[in-house]
Structures are given as structure tokens and as C-alpha cells.
Amino acid sequence: MMLDEDDDCPELVPIDTQPGPPVGQIPVTIITGYLGAGKTTLLNYILTEQHNKRIAVILNEFGEGSALEKSLAVSQAGELYEEWLELRNGCLCCSVKDNGLKAIENLMEKKGKFDYILLETTGLADPGAVASMFWVDAELGSDIYLDGIVTVIDAKYGLQRCLYYPFRQIAVADLTIINKTDLVTEEELKEVKDTVRSAFNILSINGLVKIIETQRSRVDLSEVLDLHSFDSKDGSILTVTFEIAGDLSEDALNAFIQDLLWEKIFCNKDGQPMSVIRLKGIVSFADKGHQVMLQGVHELYELNETQQLWENPRINRLVFIGRNLDKDILQEKFVSTVLLGSEKN
Ligand SMILES: Nc1nc2c(ncn2[C@@H]2O[C@H](COP(=O)(O)OP(=O)(O)OP(=O)(O)O)[C@@H](O)[C@H]2O)c(=O)[nH]1
Numbered sequence: 001m002m003l004d005e006d007d008d009c010p011e012l013v014p015i016d017t018q019p020g021p022p023v024g025q026i027p028v029t030i031i032t033g034y035l036g037a038g039k040t041t042l043l044n045y046i047l048t049e050q051h052n053k054r055i056a057v058i059l060n061e062f063g064e065g066s067a068l069e070k071s072l073a074v075s076q077a078g079e080l081y082e083e084w085l086e087l088r089n090g091c092l093c094c095s096v097k098d099n100g101l102k103a104i105e106n107l108m109e110k111k112g113k114f115d116y117i118l119l120e121t122t123g124l125a126d127p128g129a130v131a132s133m134f135w136v137d138a139e140l141g142s143d144i145y146l147d148g149i150v151t152v153i154d155a156k157y158g159l160q161r162c163l164y165y166p167f168r169q170i171a172v173a174d175l176t177i178i179n180k181t182d183l184v185t186e187e188e189l190k191e192v193k194d195t196v197r198s199a200f201n202i203l204s205i206n207g208l209v210k211i212i213e214t215q216r217s218r219v220d221l222s223e224v225l226d227l228h229s230f231d232s233k234d235g236s237i238l239t240v241t242f243e244i245a246g247d248l249s250e251d252a253l254n255a256f257i258q259d260l261l262w263e264k265i266f267c268n269k270d271g272q273p274m275s276v277i278r279l280k281g282i283v284s285f286a287d288k289g290h291q292v293m294l295q296g297v298h299e300l301y302e303l304n305e306t307q308q309l310w311e312n313p314r315i316n317r318l319v320f321i322g323r324n325l326d327k328d329i330l331q332e333k334f335v336s337t338v339l340l341g342s343e344k345n
């Protein structure tokens with residue numbers, strides 16, 4: 001999103017001023033996709049379509065370099081509200097409530113509640129990292145929850161220009177929009193669709209990927225908003241957390257995660273396979289003085305060394321959200337296969 005393009009900047013649209021009942025949490029939809037794919041066009045389309053929501057739009061900018069600063073900008077009736085967020089990646093996980101959420105909550109305190117938040121990431125953003133900002137545990141009592149991740153792809157150039165990010169963007173998407181279909185032939189469109197599908201297949205993500213084709217990002221709003229992709233009110237979705245002191249084997253941790261996310265070989269006591277949609281943690285490797293952050297969204301995960309130095313004792317913290325999770329089984333498996341020197345536990 002080019003912030004200098006003023007006319008391009010979506011506005012907060014108060015649709016209906018009658019104060020609604022103090023309903024529960026506010027959904028956030030993350031809109032991701034490569035540069036110029038049509039994200040802002042989609043935002044503008046949503047804002048101008050008929051809906052009964054008071055929508056806040058957040059433009060999420062990633063600075064270059066290490067000091068990951070993102071701007072939060074919401075314009076209301078022409079007045080631009082801007083707040084700089086400090087979202088050092090290493091801290092998102094261990095803090096109970098991260099800065100990103102807090103800033104939005106502060107914003108809501110000042111500006112009144114929104115019914116819905118749309119967040120456009122820059123074309124280069126790693127959507128997994130952005131999503132993790134809204135990765136909210138029910139116990140944290142946040143006002144905000146992640147409703148879904150929508151990835152917009154440029155039918156003409158989207159898959160050719162870039163490999164890595166679109167792949168990740170597709171991989172975390174709950175909905176993939178192939179936009180600018182006016183610029184391609186039937187055959188080219190089919191090729192793009194096949195590529196998107198195969199990206200999911202390579203990642204062994206089940207065939208649930210939803211793909212829609214658009215021109216000018218024109219979609220049926222019901223296909224984009226209120227997807228409840230990560231709905232923890234759905235009783236079958238559970239959160240499991242545990243803390244374990246000691247150092248981990250990096251290889252064994254990778255094997256554990258891959259068994260869990262990809263192979264899905266762990267089952268609960270009823271024999272149903274555990275399925276994880278969010279995975280997060282701070283872990284300790286013996287040869288590293290710094291804390292290592294684990295982040296997973298659907299089947300993708302990564303381990304990144306943070307700036308944060310360990311203090312003793314080193315406590316690994318892990319959080320899993322998904323279906324059919326069983327804490328005892330997960331923890332026991334983790335301790336027996338990943339933890340070095342089980343006497344530490
Ligand atoms: N031909 C054609 N052009 C489109 C379509 N959708 C969007 N565009 C144009 O593509 C350009 C980029 O659209 P944006 O919505 O700004 O894309 P974006 O993903 O927000 O771009 P960044 O924020 O810069 O990453 C604009 O000039 C749009 O008018 C479409 O379906 N067909």
C-alpha cells in the first residue's frame with residue numbers, strides 16, 4: 001500500500017450510527033498479496049459495498065531492516081489517525097498481550113468500537129508474522145480476533161514475478177482471490193489456478209482452499225468477511241499450552257513439529273488425529289544464547305532466533321490451537337523426544 005497515494009487510502013465508514021449492543025469480539029480480516037495485486041482495490045470495494053458494519057482499515061507497513069516498525073493508520077472522515085507500533089518480532093510471543101493488539105485496543109478506546117477491522121499488509125509482508133499479531137488466546141480476553149486471511153493474486157503477473165512470498169501468502173490463506181482476470185486468457189487463468197492448488201498440495205494442506213476469481217477485486221462480501229476461519233467459539237477448537245525447562249534438540253523439534261503439522265501422526269485419546277491451526281512458542285537450544293521463536297500458521301512454521309537473551313532457568317513455552325488436541329499426549333511426546341536430558345524436567 002502506497003501511503004503517499006492519498007486518494008487510494010480507504011476511509012473509515014460509519015454506516016449506521018445507532019449504537020449496537022455491546023457485542024463480543026471484533027473480527028479482523030488480513031488482506032495480503034503481492035505488490036499491486038489489488039488489495040487496496042478490494043478494501044475500497046468492501047468499504048463502498050452495502051454492509052451494516054463500521055469498518056476500520058489498518059494499513060500495515062513493514063519497515064526495512066531490523067527495527068520492524070509498522071504504522072497503523074486509520075482515517076476517519078478525512079482525518080488521518082496514525083500510530084506507530086513497535087512490534088519487535090521476538091517479543092510477540094512471550095508477552096501475554098502484544099503491542100499490535102494493544103495499539104488497536106487503544107485506538108478503539110479513543111475512537112469507539114468498530115464492528116470490523118480490515119488489515120492490508122504490504123505486498124512484501126510475511127502474512128504468517130502478521131497473522132501471529134492477532135493470534136489471540138481466548139484467555140487473553142482481547143476484544144479482537146482473527147477472522148480470516150485473504151490473499152489477492154494478480155492473475156497476470158502474480159505468480160511469475162515472485163516466488164517466495166506469494167507462496168507463503170497462498171499457504172496461509174483461508175481464501176485466495178485471483179484478481180485481474182480481465183488481463184489473462186482462459187488458459188493463463190487455468191495455469192494460475194493450478195499453481196495455487198499445487199502450492200497447497202506441496203504443503204500438504206488439505207483441499208479446503210477456496211479460490212475465487214475477480215475483476216477489480218469485486219467479491220461477494222459474504223465470501224470475504226465473517227469467515228470464522230479460526231473460530232475458537234467452535235467448541236471443537238482447543239488451546240493447549242505448556243512450559244518445560246531445559247534445552248531442546250533442534251532436529252528433534254523439527255521432527256516433532258513436522259509429525260504434528262504435516263504427517264498428523266499424533267492422535268488424541270479417542271484416536272482422532274490432532275490438527276493444529278496455530279502454533280507458537282519460545283524455545284531454547286543449548287548452543288544458542290538467544291531465545292528462539294516458533295511460529296506456525298496452518299501447515300507452515302518457522303523458527304527464528306530473537307534478540308532476547310535467555311536468563312536462567314530457560315523455560316520453553318509452547319501454545320497449540322487446533323482440533324483434537326490432548327495436552328498430556330502432546331507434552332509427554334515433547335518431553336520424551338525433543339527435550340535434551342530428561343532429568344531436567
Ligand atoms: N486490469 C485490472 N486492473 C486492476 C484490477 N484490480 C486492480 N487493478 C489495478 O491494479 C493496480 C493496483 O491495485 P491496488 O489495489 O492498489 O493493489 P495493491 O495490492 O493494494 O497494491 P500495493 O498496496 O501497492 O501492494 C491499480 O492500478 C488498480 O486499478 C483488475 O481486476 N483488472
Ligand SMILES: [Zn+2]
Nearest residue numbers: 001002039040
Ligand atoms: Zn494497496
